[in-house]
Amino acid sequence: MQRSSVSSALFEMGNTRVIVAVYGPREVQNKSQQNNNQALVRCEYSMANFSTGDRTRRQKGDRRSTEISLVIRQTMEASILTHLMPRSQIDIFVQVLQADGGTRSACINAATLALADAGIPMRDIVTSCTAGYLCSTPLLDLNYVEDSAGGPDVTVGILSKMDKVTLLQMDAKLPMDIFENVMQLAIEGCKAIANYIREVLLENTKQLESRRGG
Amino acid sequence: MATTARGGGEREPAAGSGGGGGAAAEMEVEAYRRLFPVAYFERHLRESVRLDARPLASPRDTSVALGLVGSADGSALVKFGDTTMVAAIKLEVMTPPAESSDEGSVAVDFYMPPICSPTVRPGRSAEVAPVISKQLSDVIMSSGMINLKDLCLINGKASWIAYLDIYCLNADGSLFDAALVSAVAAFTHCIDDGRVVTVPGELEGKTKLPLVNKDKRKLMLNNVPFSLTCGLHKEHILVDPTAEEESIIETFVTVVLDTLGRVVSVYKPGGSVLAYTSILKECITLAKRRAQQLRNILNESVSAMEVDKSS
Numbered sequence: 219m220q221r222s223s224v225s226s227a228l229f230e231m232g233n234t235r236v237i238v239a240v241y242g243p244r245e246v247q248n249k250s251q252q253n254n255n256q257a258l259v260r261c262e263y264s265m266a267n268f269s270t271g272d273r274t275r276r277q278k279g280d281r282r283s284t285e286i287s288l289v290i291r292q293t294m295e296a297s298i299l300t301h302l303m304p305r306s307q308i309d310i311f312v313q314v315l316q317a318d319g320g321t322r323s324a325c326i327n328a329a330t331l332a333l334a335d336a337g338i339p340m341r342d343i344v345t346s347c348t349a350g351y352l353c354s355t356p357l358l359d360l361n362y363v364e365d366s367a368g369g370p371d372v373t374v375g376i377l378s379k380m381d382k383v384t385l386l387q388m389d390a391k392l393p394m395d396i397f398e399n400v401m402q403l404a405i406e407g408c409k410a411i412a413n414y415i416r417e418v419l420l421e422n423t424k425q426l427e428s429r430r431g432g
Numbered sequence: 433m434a435t436t437a438r439g440g441g442e443r444e445p446a447a448g449s450g451g452g453g454g455a456a457a458e459m460e461v462e463a464y465r466r467l468f469p470v471a472y473f474e475r476h477l478r479e480s481v482r483l484d485a486r487p488l489a490s491p492r493d494t495s496v497a498l499g500l501v502g503s504a505d506g507s508a509l510v511k512f513g514d515t516t517m518v519a520a521i522k523l524e525v526m527t528p529p530a531e532s533s534d535e536g537s538v539a540v541d542f543y544m545p546p547i548c549s550p551t552v553r554p555g556r557s558a559e560v561a562p563v564i565s566k567q568l569s570d571v572i573m574s575s576g577m578i579n580l581k582d583l584c585l586i587n588g589k590a591s592w593i594a595y596l597d598i599y600c601l602n603a604d605g606s607l608f609d610a611a612l613v614s615a616v617a618a619f620t621h622c623i624d625d626g627r628v629v630t631v632p633g634e635l636e637g638k639t640k641l642p643l644v645n646k647d648k649r650k651l652m653l654n655n656v657p658f659s660l661t662c663g664l665h666k667e668h669i670l671v672d673p674t675a676e677e678e679s680i681i682e683t684f685v686t687v688v689l690d691t692l693g694r695v696v697s698v699y700k701p702g703g704s705v706l707a708y709t710s711i712l713k714e715c716i717t718l719a720k721r722r723a724q725q726l727r728n729i730l731n732e733s734v735s736a737m738e739v740d741k742s743s
Contacts, residue, residue: 224550226602232542233502237601239547247553264545267597268504268520311547311554313599316503421639 225336229328232361233318238328240336242361244308256300258307261291263325265314271362287312289385290325293346293375296384308338317368319361326375326385327411335417343415346375346385347407349400351392356400358407372397374404378412393407445447473680477668483676484513491672491722492606496613496733498621506651510614511674514604519614521596521622528584528591536583536591540569542598542611549603549675560585561600564608567699568598568615571688574658575696578619582652594622605674608686609659613726616658620734622651656730657696658723659688662715671718685712686731687719691727 226239246252267273290299310332311372312325323346330344350360352369365371370392375385383405392400465472476482476729487491491578492513504520511517515715528535544558552558572578583592598611661675663681681702688696695716700707706714715725 220556226547237547241550244550260554262546266518266520266543266599267541267595268501268507268522271503273522273524273597275594309554310548311545313545313547313601315599316501318503 219332225332227328227335228332228387229324231320231324231327231330231359232362233316235314235316235322236321236324236326236328237311237313237315238325238332239311240308240329240338241311242336243303244309244339246305246307248279254303255304257298257303257311259291259295259300259303260307261287261294261310261312261329263287263290263312263314265317269314269317283351286322286325289322289387290329292414293326293344293385294329294333297340297342297344298333299341300398301340301389304395308333310312317362319363319365320359322373322387323347323359323375324424331415331418333411333417339350342377342380343385345377345378345408345411345413346373347404347408347411349404351400358381358403370397370400374401374408376408378409378411403411430432435732437563438584448736459696469676469680473665473677477665484674488668489671489718491725492674494613494726494729496617496729497598498617499651501605504618506618506619506620508614508621510610510617512604512606512610512613513601515610515674515727516598516602516604517598517600517607517614519596519598519608519611519618521594521618523592523594523622525585525590526728527589530588533588534584534591535580536585536593538572538578538583538594538596540572540596540598540615541565542568542600544600544603544607547602548600552603558603559708560607564611567608567686568611571612571657571659571697572596572615573697575688575690576655577616577657578651579655582715594619603675605676605678606672609661609672612657612659612688613730616656617652617730619651620656620730621737636683643724655690656689657690658719658726659697660687660715660719660722661686662718664707664711666705669711669714669718683707685715687715689716689723693720693723706713 223409224239224241226237228237243257246258251258263283267275272306286362290312298308310329312329314321326344326346333340348360348371349362350357352364352367357364360371370388370390373385373387374383376383473483480488483486495511496507499507500509500518505523506521542561544552544561546552546554557710585591592669594656596615596616600607660671662685663677664683664685666682668679683705685707686699689695
């Protein structure tokens with residue numbers, strides 16, 4: 219779905235389907251926010267009305283959307299080499315088409331793909347995955363039903379090759395040793411996704427190359 | 433990619449002398465396209481061809497896919513070239529108002545999230561979105577595609593309300609047409625899966641009513657409307673304009689026809705070209721042809737869905 223100044227990516231994790239469009243680097247729309255040393259990264263997250271089981275009329279600026287927008291933005295900012303594109307703006311727009319748990323992670327993975335497709339320089343591929351702990355078992359990539367069971371939900375985002383964690387979120391109580399297990403599981407999930415993303419990007423580049431006749 | 437959209441319409445502009453190798457010549461064409469869009473456009477029109485090498489009366493490749501969104505009761509993805517629309521229907525039960533106690537209702541909403549176009553800024557929705565939303569709502573209601581009485585469950589107590597949400601994922605012209613097709617496609621796919629309806633109060637001793645509609649059933653659609661938007665520029669009629677063409681052309685005519693070929697609506701919101709009756713008749717003829725095409729595409733995707741289900 220490529221046009222001239224935009225790149226987009228559709229990412230599916232089970233039943234969670236997310237579409238991300240990346241615009242830029244382009245001119246800063248709000249001159250007062252312009253930064254002379256680096257690029258501005260903006261992110262907006264929104265869920266379609268039909269994305270969850272019950273149709274909910276979501277307001278644009280509701281708390282959850284704002285929080286997730288912030289999380290995605292900061293996670294991607296950790297990886298984008300913003301100092302290479304001063305006085306410009308990179309927009310990441312996320313639209314959730316179908317939500318079945320792990321939307322945050324799916325958004326980050328899709329954003330990575332879209333940014334790579336846009337050719338925006340990044341330190342590393344950022345991938346994210348969730349893990350939880352139910353019935354004394356660590357579980358990877360919780361769906362909506364598992365998430366609503368009330369157990370802990372750990373979201374991890376890593377820079378895969380550099381093996382650095384950029385995002386870590388958890389709510390609920392968990393003993394330290396179990397937490398380490400669950401976090402390790404999530405990191406392994408992230409690495410698996412990173413491998414998959416790398417393959418997809420390679421495949422895409424090969425196709426572009428052959429279309430260009432190179 | 434810009435290189436693929438060249439085709440037969442490419443002519444070196446008189447201003448830039450086509451010399452200097454492939455890359456330099458291409459830069460001149462791109463620059464000319466940005467700096468003098470109207471002139472670039474008219475040069476193409478003189479050869480009876482458009483910016484993407486289509487003939488004037490030819491619409492873009494259209495595709496319809498049903499059932500994209502699993503969590504919705506009916507959904508469709510429609511693409512007109514690059515214009516992409518996702519429509520999804522969710523059915524919920526409501527208490528009908530006293531004046532129309534035996535009717536259900538349909539609520540249509542059209543959204544243009546910032547993902548669809550670089551011109552849509554977050555925080556401020558696109559200007560055309562509520563306009564298209566209203567147009568869609570009017571056309572769906574006035575065409576009589578859905579008999580609201582079909583949506584009734586229990587007279588006076590419960591009926592369906594169908595929330596139709598249409599999201600534009602990529603805005604490249606002909607938004608209304610694509611949105612209407614996606615709405616119609618989503619309705620053809622919409623399956624009412626027999627939910628249990630409980631009526632409070634009256635039924636003491638019973639906790640729920642028996643299922644009012646036991647089998648999964650599809651909504652009956654009659655008089656399905658299809659539309660076509662044409663751009664009028666000087667004496668040319670362009671079918672299915674892209675966003676670039678829409679930025680150059682100022683006059684548009686949208687014609688909506690139903691299954692019997694009757695005109696459901698004609699919409700020409702001003703514009704510098706004043707249309708004679710002959711031009712409007714031409715638009716209606718083009719719309720008839722397009723409606724037939726769309727009907728075939730839609731029927732194909734419906735039968736493709738049924739094959740998938742049964743296999």
